[in-house]
Amino acid sequence: MSTVNSSLVLPQAGQVRARGWAGSFVRLLRSDLFKLWHRPLTWALIGVTLFFVLGAYLTLIYTITNHMSAVLPGHLFGDDPAGLRNVIVQQLTLGRRVGQGTVVAMAGAVIGIEFSSGSLRVVLGRGVRRWQVLLAKYAALCVFALVLVVMATLEATLLAALLPVVVHGAPPITLLNGSSVVSIVGSDAGILENWAGVIALGSALAIIGRSAAVGIGGGLIYLVGEDLAGRVLPAMSFETHIGLWARLVDFLFTPNLNAFFYHSIPFALARELDFLDGVMPNPMVTAPHALVVGVVWIVGLLLISTALFARRSWGS
Amino acid sequence: MDGNGLVIETKGLTKRYGSRAAVDGLDLEVARGEIFGFLGPNGAGKTTTIRMLLGLLEPDAGEVRILGRQLRRARGEVLPLIGALVEMPAFHPYLSGRDNLRALCRVLGLEDGAADSVLDLVGLGADGRRRYSTYSLGMKQRLGVAAALLGDPRLLILDEPANGLDPIGIIEMRDLLRRLARSGITVFLSSHILGEVSLLCDRVAIIREGRLVLVERVDDLLRRETVFVLDTPDPEAAERVLAGLSYVKRIWREEDRRVMVEAPGVSGNGIVRPLVQASVAVDGLRRREASLEEIFLTTVQEAEVSS
Ligand SMILES: Nc1ncnc2c1ncn2[C@@H]1O[C@H](COP(=O)(O)OP(=O)(O)O)[C@@H](O)[C@H]1O
Ligand SMILES: [Mg+2]
Numbered sequence: 151m152s153t154v155n156s157s158l159v160l161p162q163a164g165q166v167r168a169r170g171w172a173g174s175f176v177r178l179l180r181s182d183l184f185k186l187w188h189r190p191l192t193w194a195l196i197g198v199t200l201f202f203v204l205g206a207y208l209t210l211i212y213t214i215t216n217h218m219s220a221v222l223p224g225h226l227f228g229d230d231p232a233g234l235r236n237v238i239v240q241q242l243t244l245g246r247r248v249g250q251g252t253v254v255a256m257a258g259a260v261i262g263i264e265f266s267s268g269s270l271r272v273v274l275g276r277g278v279r280r281w282q283v284l285l286a287k288y289a290a291l292c293v294f295a296l297v298l299v300v301m302a303t304l305e306a307t308l309l310a311a312l313l314p315v316v317v318h319g320a321p322p323i324t325l326l327n328g329s330s331v332v333s334i335v336g337s338d339a340g341i342l343e344n345w346a347g348v349i350a351l352g353s354a355l356a357i358i359g360r361s362a363a364v365g366i367g368g369g370l371i372y373l374v375g376e377d378l379a380g381r382v383l384p385a386m387s388f389e390t391h392i393g394l395w396a397r398l399v400d401f402l403f404t405p406n407l408n409a410f411f412y413h414s415i416p417f418a419l420a421r422e423l424d425f426l427d428g429v430m431p432n433p434m435v436t437a438p439h440a441l442v443v444g445v446v447w448i449v450g451l452l453l454i455s456t457a458l459f460a461r462r463s464w465g466s
Numbered sequence: 467m468d469g470n471g472l473v474i475e476t477k478g479l480t481k482r483y484g485s486r487a488a489v490d491g492l493d494l495e496v497a498r499g500e501i502f503g504f505l506g507p508n509g510a511g512k513t514t515t516i517r518m519l520l521g522l523l524e525p526d527a528g529e530v531r532i533l534g535r536q537l538r539r540a541r542g543e544v545l546p547l548i549g550a551l552v553e554m555p556a557f558h559p560y561l562s563g564r565d566n567l568r569a570l571c572r573v574l575g576l577e578d579g580a581a582d583s584v585l586d587l588v589g590l591g592a593d594g595r596r597r598y599s600t601y602s603l604g605m606k607q608r609l610g611v612a613a614a615l616l617g618d619p620r621l622l623i624l625d626e627p628a629n630g631l632d633p634i635g636i637i638e639m640r641d642l643l644r645r646l647a648r649s650g651i652t653v654f655l656s657s658h659i660l661g662e663v664s665l666l667c668d669r670v671a672i673i674r675e676g677r678l679v680l681v682e683r684v685d686d687l688l689r690r691e692t693v694f695v696l697d698t699p700d701p702e703a704a705e706r707v708l709a710g711l712s713y714v715k716r717i718w719r720e721e722d723r724r725v726m727v728e729a730p731g732v733s734g735n736g737i738v739r740p741l742v743q744a745s746v747a748v749d750g751l752r753r754r755e756a757s758l759e760e761i762f763l764t765t766v767q768e769a770e771v772s773s
Binding site: 173177178180181184185188189190191263267268269270271272273274275276277278 | 520521522541542543544545546548550552554556557558559560561565566568569570572573574575613617
């Protein structure tokens with residue numbers, strides 16, 4: 151009798167706790183989304199990103215008008231489903247590059263403002279835990295990244311639909327089929343994974359530096375540095391012949407935060423856009439390997455910064 | 467829940483920074499429905515104490531009980547019942563005052579209407595839609611109090627709420643806090659100016675260098691003041707009469723027609739009656755407003771005498 155009772159009671163208690171926890175997380179998330187929505191910076195950064203998608207589109211038009219063969223069937227932007235898909239994804243690759251900056255800036259700003267304004271006190275004084283606050287902010291930033299990638303994709307698709315009007319022979323939007331949609335969504339997933347890493351990076355830097363400026367500045371410097379290092383480090387390892395170093399670089403760095411994205415975009419584009427999108431092709435790294443390394447980096451950064459944030463006593 | 471009727475209870479509360487104790491073995495008891503003043507000069511440890519009351523800072527020793535529950539054990543249940551304004555108000559500069567409160571409403575699970583009603587309460591109804599970064603210090607302070615009032619807290623903890631308010635603002639704040647206390651909310655507020663709280667509080671605690679100097683009803687505290695201020699058109703005559711009284715310890719002139727009279731343990735009658743009997747005109751008589759420093763001095767002297 152008593153065993154039956156306890157087995158009935160215990161799960162209920164667990165459920166109540168879960169609901170309380172989840173409830174407060176959802177409330178914090180709603181509050182953070184509300185703040186993002188009403189923040190002018192959010193809209194300015196979205197505007198900048200979408201502007202660069204347009205820039206990629208104009209580059210595309212320029213490329214095609216100079217190399218008309220590009221729109222021949224079987225070529226990169228040819229008059230077939232693959233060509234149409236490439237037209238859309240090409241715009242997104244530049245959108246992703248600019249979006250990295252956008253997202254790192256947003257992450258630095260969202261976390262950093264809590265340090266400069268001290269507004270966290272008000273929430274913490276009501277019994278909310280620090281790590282809950284931070285988790286909700288990460289979630290809000292991921293929602294921001296998701297909205298940004300959806301908007302960029304819609305813009306790129308709309309511009310692709312207009313392309314035949316501008317350039318004779320460009321693939322019409324009616325060629326959009328199931329497999330091109332899957333391919334576009336796949337590259338969106340690659341972009342999101344990449345941006346999640348950038349969110350973790352910007353937040354961690356803002357927390358370590360206790361300021362938005364460190365998060366934003368440090369994040370941007372890292373993103374540029376990463377491109378340079380991506381070329382220098384592997385070369386270094388060949389020269390020095392240090393086996394462990396080479397293996398470490400191979401395992402952790404070569405499949406850097408961009409590597410999964412590289413695998414998520416169409417092969418022809420990945421090869422063509424090498425310099426523009428900063429993605430280093432590495433035939434040794436498989437997509438799952440790249441994904442795992444990306445996720446390990448993200449989780450590691452999040453754990454470290456959450457631990458730092460949770461232990462920090464606020465203000466003076 | 468609150469068996470002994472105490473809303474705040476601290477025992478031996480201590481916080482050290484390096485070798486210096488910012489708060490040193492503090493014992494406080496605040497009863498339900500009280501307006502309790504927490505007085506002390508700058509750096510006395512008021513903010514540090516308030517941070518510990520709110521779980522924003524871990525004490526090095528001692529414990530905090532809120533509404534009868536140990537804060538350490540029941541944070542999640544206790545803290546949502548407290549509204550607080552710690553040190554300077556802190557909000558997002560790019561949002562309007564109202565949107566800052568609406569963001570908080572989401573955290574606390576309240577409807578937006580709650581934001582509007584607390585804005586009206588603190589007299590910010592008309593400025594609610596302006597960006598927070600354009601607010602004056604007094605307006606920021608009011609918004610801080612408004613945020614503390616969200617969610618109908620049972621205990622209000624305000625750290626120097628009169629900071630930055632103009633005289634009219636201070637009077638309005640006083641009225642607001644009185645109204646809240648009448649509705650059953652316990653108010654705990656800190657200040658470094660005695661005059662600010664003497665008109666409002668039922669009881670005050672005074673701390674200095676982290677230690678409790680005294681806890682007393684405000685009426686009794688003001689009665690400790692032994693210096694009277696006498697305004698008279700004929701100060702020379704008044705001084706002659708008062709000098710003849712055995713219980714007058716000291717007499718001096720502060721302005722042309724203002725005589726200061728130190729007379730411990732005497733009511734105003736003991737000064738006025740002899741003057742009237744000697745036909746000296748009296749324009750006014752009141753106790754001088756005690757300053758915190760003087761209270762410290764007399765308390766320290768008393769402690770030395772009694773030991
Ligand atoms: N984070 C800190 N590190 C070192 N000393 C501190 C810190 N916070 C406060 N103090 C010191 O503790 C004492 C009490 O400060 P505080 O509680 O802010 O005083 P009050 O609010 O009464 O003006 C002061 O001497 C202050 O310098
Ligand atoms: Mg203070």
